[in-house]
Amino acid sequence: MLHLKHLEVEGFRGFPKKSDPFEFTAPAVLLHGGNHQGKSSILNAIEWCLYGDQCVGQKSGIRERVGGWVIVNRNVPKASVKLVIDTDKGVTTINRAEVKGKGRGERTIEVELPDGSVKKGVDAEKEITRLAGLSFKDFATTVYQHQETIHAILVQTPSERSDAIDRLLGLSDYRNVLDGIKRSKIADVQKELAEQFYSFQALVEQTVKIRQDELEHKKEKAVDSGLDANQLNEHKLLEVASDVRNQIGKFASEMAITAAPISSPANWKGAQTFTAEATNEIERLWSESADVKEQSQLNSKRTKADTIKTNCEQQKQAVATAEVEVQKFEQSHGNQEMIETEIRATQSTIAAVDDEIRQVSPKAKLVQEGIALLEATAPAYGTDVCPLCGKTAPNLLNHLKKEWTEKIEWQVHDLNTRWSKLAERKVELEGLKAKHELLTVDAAEAKEQLKASVDKAAEFLGKELTDRDDPIAMLGKEIGEIDDRIIKIEDAIKDKRETLDKISKSLNRLNLLYEVLEFEERISGIQKIEDTTEYKEQNEIRDKVAALVADVEKVDSTVRECMSEQAKNKMKAAAGAIDDYFQKIVGNPAIQELSVEIEEDTRTGGNSYTFRDQNGEELNPVLSQGDLNALALSMFLGLVKAYSHPIGFIMMDDPSQSLGTTQKKRLVEVMDEVCEDRNLIVSTMDSELQEFLQSGLTKAKTIYEFSNWDPKTGPNVIKVV
Amino acid sequence: MRVQTLWNLQKLRGKYGRGQFGKIAQKLLALSFRDMGYTHIVERSTEGVDIDIAREANKKFALEVKTTDGLSVVLSADNIQGLRERAKDGYLPVIAALRLAVFENWILAGVPLNELPTGQVLIDRLRAYRMSDVEHVLGPAFEQVAERHFQGTLKGGQRYLNDQLQQTGIEVRDL
Numbered sequence: 026m027l028h029l030k031h032l033e034v035e036g037f038r039g040f041p042k043k044s045d046p047f048e049f050t051a052p053a054v055l056l057h058g059g060n061h062q063g064k065s066s067i068l069n070a071i072e073w074c075l076y077g078d079q080c081v082g083q084k085s086g087i088r089e090r091v092g093g094w095v096i097v098n099r100n101v102p103k104a105s106v107k108l109v110i111d112t113d114k115g116v117t118t119i120n121r122a123e124v125k126g127k128g129r130g131e132r133t134i135e136v137e138l139p140d141g142s143v144k145k146g147v148d149a150e151k152e153i154t155r156l157a158g159l160s161f162k163d164f165a166t167t168v169y170q171h172q173e174t175i176h177a178i179l180v181q182t183p184s185e186r187s188d189a190i191d192r193l194l195g196l197s198d199y200r201n202v203l204d205g206i207k208r209s210k211i212a213d214v215q216k217e218l219a220e221q222f223y224s225f226q227a228l229v230e231q232t233v234k235i236r237q238d239e240l241e242h243k244k245e246k247a248v249d250s251g252l253d254a255n256q257l258n259e260h261k262l263l264e265v266a267s268d269v270r271n272q273i274g275k276f277a278s279e280m281a282i283t284a285a286p287i288s289s290p291a292n293w294k295g296a297q298t299f300t301a302e303a304t305n306e307i308e309r310l311w312s313e314s315a316d317v318k319e320q321s322q323l324n325s326k327r328t329k330a331d332t333i334k335t336n337c338e339q340q341k342q343a344v345a346t347a348e349v350e351v352q353k354f355e356q357s358h359g360n361q362e363m364i365e366t367e368i369r370a371t372q373s374t375i376a377a378v379d380d381e382i383r384q385v386s387p388k389a390k391l392v393q394e395g396i397a398l399l400e401a402t403a404p405a406y407g408t409d410v411c412p413l414c415g416k417t418a419p420n421l422l423n424h425l426k427k428e429w430t431e432k433i434e435w436q437v438h439d440l441n442t443r444w445s446k447l448a449e450r451k452v453e454l455e456g457l458k459a460k461h462e463l464l465t466v467d468a469a470e471a472k473e474q475l476k477a478s479v480d481k482a483a484e485f486l487g488k489e490l491t492d493r494d495d496p497i498a499m500l501g502k503e504i505g506e507i508d509d510r511i512i513k514i515e516d517a518i519k520d521k522r523e524t525l526d527k528i529s530k531s532l533n534r535l536n537l538l539y540e541v542l543e544f545e546e547r548i549s550g551i552q553k554i555e556d557t558t559e560y561k562e563q564n565e566i567r568d569k570v571a572a573l574v575a576d577v578e579k580v581d582s583t584v585r586e587c588m589s590e591q592a593k594n595k596m597k598a599a600a601g602a603i604d605d606y607f608q609k610i611v612g613n614p615a616i617q618e619l620s621v622e623i624e625e626d627t628r629t630g631g632n633s634y635t636f637r638d639q640n641g642e643e644l645n646p647v648l649s650q651g652d653l654n655a656l657a658l659s660m661f662l663g664l665v666k667a668y669s670h671p672i673g674f675i676m677m678d679d680p681s682q683s684l685g686t687t688q689k690k691r692l693v694e695v696m697d698e699v700c701e702d703r704n705l706i707v708s709t710m711d712s713e714l715q716e717f718l719q720s721g722l723t724k725a726k727t728i729y730e731f732s733n734w735d736p737k738t739g740p741n742v743i744k745v746v
Numbered sequence: 747m748r749v750q751t752l753w754n755l756q757k758l759r760g761k762y763g764r765g766q767f768g769k770i771a772q773k774l775l776a777l778s779f780r781d782m783g784y785t786h787i788v789e790r791s792t793e794g795v796d797i798d799i800a801r802e803a804n805k806k807f808a809l810e811v812k813t814t815d816g817l818s819v820v821l822s823a824d825n826i827q828g829l830r831e832r833a834k835d836g837y838l839p840v841i842a843a844l845r846l847a848v849f850e851n852w853i854l855a856g857v858p859l860n861e862l863p864t865g866q867v868l869i870d871r872l873r874a875y876r877m878s879d880v881e882h883v884l885g886p887a888f889e890q891v892a893e894r895h896f897q898g899t900l901k902g903g904q905r906y907l908n909d910q911l912q913q914t915g916i917e918v919r920d921l
Binding site: 548575 | 748749750753817847848849850861868869870871872873874875876
């Protein structure tokens with residue numbers, strides 16, 4: 026059996042400085058002092074020295090040690106613990122150290138065996154495991170009662186309390202596995218995967234639906250064209266193509282033209298090429314038909330005749346209009362000769378009036394012309410210079426005007442008036458003469474153009490035309506004859522056109538069938554997605570995920586079963602001792618028997634613990650904080666009693682958290698009982714419990730009083746013998 | 747499943763509604779197993795598992811048939827109890843699930859008795875227990891049966907299919 030002899034710590038948690046050796050040879054060692062005085066650090070040091078990293082962090086299964094639980098004191102670079110133990114083979118010294126550094130820093134372990142040999146590193150760890158003979162989990166449940174064990178049971182919700190009991194029973198690994206499975210949300214991942222695939226399916230279905238609607242529309246058109254709804258298939262398409270081919274051959278034969286070869290489609294996909302070839306052949310046959318050719322020529326000839334006739338008509342009308350204009354003018358103003366005669370007469374009269382004016386006043390004309398000349402040249406020469414001789418004559422214009430007004434005008438007034446009227450008439454006559462000349466030219470030009478149109482008509486009609494001919498009437502007659510011929514040809518090609526219409530309808534059906542089959546293929550093409558590598562791969566992925574989910578569910582179920590079974594076995598083995606200790610600590614006459622029922626908690630995945638009394642009544646709702654504390658201690662001590670192991674001591678950290686005075690006394694009685702088999706190390710801040718322990722424990726005791734803890738020096742520890 | 751087959755099934759569902767369509771799909775499935783060479787087939791409309799199929803002494807399956815548009819099928823406690831009952835006679839429990847959508851085929855899930863789930867069950871979850879070899883043969887067989895009996899079913903519904911089942915030697919219970 027493993028017993029502790031003594032312990033030295035330096036730089037470990039609450040001990041920045043090297044401590045004096047703590048002696049553990051007495052059956053009971055009591056560590057007493059206020060909060061945060063380093064008591065728990067001593068218990069931690071023993072645990073760490075034996076189990077190293079196993080008691081640190083997540084893997085410890087102790088929640089308060091997850092994250093931030095330091096080994097090396099903040100004020101020193103290194104932590105070291107020396108633990109001397111005594112086993113059946115002799116005294117062994119364990120030295121464990123850790124130096125601050127990145128992450129967990131550098132760690133060393135060394136074991137000095139009774140024979141003086143020293144083991145280090147992995148070998149040292151193996152040696153300690155062999156010496157302890159107990160896993161860390163079992164150590165944590167049956168040797169070291171942590172504060173957290175009781176604290177969790179006291180203050181947590183029922184589900185969390187069950188979690189704490191699971192941990193008290195050493196089932197935290199199972200809990201962690203179940204938590205991991207729950208957090209992985211693998212079933213959600215599977216559902217999300219399925220949803221994503223179903224979204225893709227919905228998209229495909231939508232596409233298929235659109236194409237299906239289009240296909241139905243094509244089918245309706247095909248049926249409207251005269252096809253049977255049950256014959257919208259490749260067989261029918263090939264039949265229609267063959268029919269078209271025969272019709273074209275027959276058509277060529279009727280027209281006495283050699284048909285070009287058109288290859289029948291091998292399958293429905295050849296329909297488009299076939300249609301193009303057939304259409305070209307039809308157009309060729311049509312254009313090469315004699316009737317059609319003549320019809321085309323006649324149409325051209327008719328258009329030409331119509332154009333010439335229209336031109337003749339227009340030019341003839343233009344000549345008539347021009348001649349009427351000339352006639353109207355001559356009726357109003359006389360002809361060219363008459364106008365010219367009147368102009369000459371007017372000119373003679375004007376000359377006669379001029380003579381009369383000279384006779385009345387010889388200067389009149391001269392002065393009148395002088396005034397007019399000076400007024401016209403005034404801007405350039407002024408009014409004082411004679412424009413004829415260039416000599417200067419002051420006030421010449423005024424002088425002439427005065428001369429005119431005062432001496433001449435009254436003598437020639439009437440003659441002047443007459444002269445002016447004659448001059449106006451002469452200007453008018455000259456205008457009429459010019460207008461007459463213009464009208465005569467227009468009429469001549471219209472006649473020229475008419476002649477050109479008549480020449481074209483003569484050329485078209487193929488004969489010379491004289492004034493005795495009416496080209497317009499002749500062209501009208503020619504057009505009538507062309508029309509008669511066109512009508513006759515139309516009748517002749519009517520049957521051929523009907524044959525062509527028939528072929529066109531067959532080709533239209535062929536096209537509709539092609540479109541239906543093409544759409545059907547497009548839709549069935551979607552089906553090919555299933556044959557793609559990507560589709561097959563995603564199917565495999567879904568199968569693999571499903572297999573993984575099933576496996577994880579099996580693991581989950583198995584872990585639950587194991588956890589439940591292990592909890593039941595442990596509880597069953599320790600049930601008597603738990604009940605016994607609980608009765609002793611609580612002393613509640615109403616609770617004469619304590620039993621525990623273990624079920625699976627479907628919400629948390631852990632166990633659910635229901636404590637019942639002798640009548641099967643549930644105790645959970647009626648247990649006080651003290652009762653719960655007693656329950657936690659009873660379970661720990663019950664497990665200690667139920668399971669024999671090679672560790673010769675137990676450690677209890679702050680066991681009296683919510684116990685009353687009486688319960689504390691009873692607890693000490695129970696501890697005294699436990700002390701029969703194993704040494705007891707108790708850490709407490711509870712002075713009342715300390716007193717009860719000092720007086721109630723019947724075994725020899727070593728007491729350490731902790732006080733005046735300082736961050737740099739640590740606690741002041743006094744050993745009380 | 748081919749798109750045409752899917753359309754046909756959707757037409758049947760459109761005409762007969764979801765409830766009746768489930769039974770129609772079940773009967774078409776039974777006919778498919780006949781085509782696949784299963785000699786002993788019992789199809790039930792109301793009580794017990796939906797279909798028993800057997801070919802050889804060691805190939806006896808009891809099928810609970812489910813069709814859906816969604817992600818999941820619902821397996822009731824009665825469904826599971828029915829499968830357990832048939833297991834006593836040596837029939838292996840199979841959940842036959844079909845999602846009516848493109849690219850979907852029957853999933854035949856041979857779920858062990860102690861792992862049979864209840865409630866809403868994600869169809870993808872059943873994939874872990876697929877009987878791929880049987881599904882592989884069932885796919886084309888079902889396509890053919892669905893095509894062959896589409897018009898008849900569209901006209902005559904379950905009555906037509908019951909006649910077909912009986913004509914092919916399938917025992918129809920709860921008529």
